[in-house]
Amino acid sequence: MYSLDVNFLKDRAGYQNNTSKKGQGIKLPTGDFTPVYVGLAIGLCLPTFFGGGLWLLQARTGQLDQEIAQLDQENQKLEAEIGNINKIREQTKQVQAETQGLVTVFDQIRPWSAMLQDLRDRIPATVQIETVRQLETTASAQGQSANSRAGGLEITGLARSFNDVNDFLLTLQESKFLQSATSRITSATLVDAPLPPGSNGAANSEPIKLPQVVQYTIQSSISDVPASELIRELEKKGTVGLVTRIRSIQEIGVISK
Structure with a gap:
């Protein structure tokens, strides 16, 4: 006997769809693969580029560090040289100040020989x-003008008249060695003229009566004009040594001509 095995499920639509789907499998994409290759290439090249850039950056950084270290060394050398130059400048200024001080003192010298010759x-x-004496600078005069600090001169003597004393004062006011504004007569009085030595004569003879004369005192301040500006006057008065020294100093440029 034969039996029929009939599967009615295969005839159903749902079963047939499932069967057809199972038979299809996985389908690979088809078409242009260029974008994929480009993306892969970029993905592989980027690490290389980054690595190369980092290496170049590190190399440049090392080079800059060396240049900075070299510049620091040069800067230290320059600072040391600048310090030495500043020390030399300070020493030069100190020497110049000392030299200028000595020159100033030397330039204020007033030789008495020249001044006395000028009076003659x-x-x-x-x-x-009768007498010529230098007046010392007083404490009160130190706070005044430079004319007072230069010192003064006092002249005492005898004159035939008051007019003669005034004439003497006028000539003194023209002197380059004195301050004309401070030259003045401090005293002038009539006194008996002193008798010459041995003029009393015999004991029984009458004393000689001479006319009265003027006893005067004139004071003036010594000029504060530098000696370098009085070279001609000093030469006229025969002060050759001082003039020679002043001209030597002028030649080396310590004081102006």
Whole structure:
């Protein structure tokens, strides 16, 4: 006997769809693969580029570090040289200040020989000089003008008249060695003229009566004009040594001509 095995499930639509889907499998994409290759290439190249850039950056950083270290060394050398230059400048300034101080003192020298010769040239024939002395600078004069600090001069003597004393004062005011504004007569009085030595005569003879004369005192301040500006006057008065020294200093440029 034969039996029929009939599967009615295969005839159903749902079963047939499932069967057809199972038979299809996995399908690979088809078409242009260029974008994929480009993406893969970029993905492989980027690490290389980054690695190369990092290496170049590190190399450049090392080079800059070396240049900075070299510049620091040069900067230290320059600072040391600048310090030495500043020390030399300070020493030079100190020497110049000391030299200028010495020159200033030297340039204020007033040789008495020149001043006395100037008085001899200016004194009238009717005036006599008894004493000439230098007045010391007082404490009160130190706070005043430079004329007072330069010191003063006092002249005492005898003159035939008051007019002769005035004439002597006028000639002194023209002197380059004195301050004309401070030259003045401090005292002038009539006194008996002193008798010459041995003029009393015999004991029984009458004393000689001479006319009265003027006893005067003139004071003036010594000029504060530098000696380098009085070279001609000093030469006229015969002060050759001082003039030679001043001209030597002028030649080396310590003081101006």
